[in-house]
Amino acid sequence: MYKQLVRPLFFSMQPETAHDLMRSVGRVANIPSVSGALLAAFQVRDPRLEVNVAGLRFPNPIGLAAGLDKNAELIGLWRGLGFGHIELGTVTARPQPGNPKPRIFRLAADQALINRMGFPSEGAEALELRLRGIRSRYRQLPPIGANIGKSKVTEIDHAIEDYLYSFTRLAPLVDYVTVNVSSPNTPGLRQLQERDRLSALLQALQSANRDRKPIFVKVAPDLSFPAIDEVLQCCVETGMAGIIATNTTISREGLRSPIEESGGLSGAPLRARALDVMRYISSQSGGRLELIGVGGITSYQDVLNMIAAGASMVQIYTALIYEGPGLVRAIERGLCAYMEQYRCASLREAAMLWSERSEDTAERSVGVAR
Ligand SMILES: Cc1cc2nc3c(=O)[nH]c(=O)nc-3n(C[C@H](O)[C@H](O)[C@H](O)COP(=O)(O)O)c2cc1C
16 A cells, blocks of 8 residues: 555655655654554564663564654654664754755665755754653653764864763653764764764763663764774773664765765665674674664565674664555564574574575575565
8 A cells, every 4th residue: 555555645745745744644643542553553563573682672673763753753653663662863952954955865766865964953952852741641662762963053072062962861761872973964973983082972971871871873884894993992992882883875886876966875775785884893893782783674684684794673764765654564574474484483593594594595695585
């Protein structure tokens, strides 16, 4: 139904107009009974899907990636669609409009998006107020994260105070915090991935982390491996819970669509690079960091590949636009069917088996049959 009816309607509009429409309709799910009805239809209950990461229990390994619900307007919808966690933001300390529109572009032939949103945000204070309401309205929610970034007007040398402002307001209301230092659309932001700046930022956040909330760092797929080594070292030294890999890429390698827009590329063309980065991070971090994989995930096979590469969980954004609201359920059903078929007791076991079985076949390649 989504692909036959809803997607053609959405795709006949500018991407951001379609997003606004989805937001207006999706708000209905903030009525708890509507969210509950959705959950009854979309939830897949299977204890083998549960994951424990950084001391938190996740009902399944598929989370909503940052960027789709920056201001926590659609919590009831994400809960109802069965997401195992919901990452809000990126939120900035100060409210800001983001870049001028148009700032999202569809690359249908590549199952991809390019965006240069530039963190449109209602600001940390508005998100704090909304989260207070959400916490009083829902009895049960999957873990919620707040992804925080730098306000555009804040100079890079004052970035720490800016992040601290958002952190202290939001950390008490969420289950984990993600430090976004990897968006390509805020000038200078990615410099915060450099060793000295990153170390100072993470130390400051950890000193302000009174409730010991798990903190993740989200990295760019365009970092070189030596630069990733520095990030990992900073994260371990400052007691971060883990890494989210990856954000969108500035690379345009292998695209079919003739497009020359600037911004970050997401979706299928990012998949192979995100997987490589995950493998590398996993090999270098030696189990000292929890890893969350994101980039082009569309199917249960992609999830198994990410877990085999070292991730404990995954997140999704772009595939949701192309595949629609049944995506989480379809992936979960695929994972359960695979575990059933091969009698696997856990996702990790399934991922290991998947990786062994596909090593000798072409299945493991990025173009795996779906
Ligand atoms: C339109 C759009 C906006 C995004 N905004 C954010 C953001 O605010 N913060 C962030 O950390 N990542 C943001 N992302 C990146 C996603 O969270 C994710 O890392 C990336 O899109 C790769 O996953 P995907 O291929 O499943 O989309 C955005 C992505 C898109 C497409």
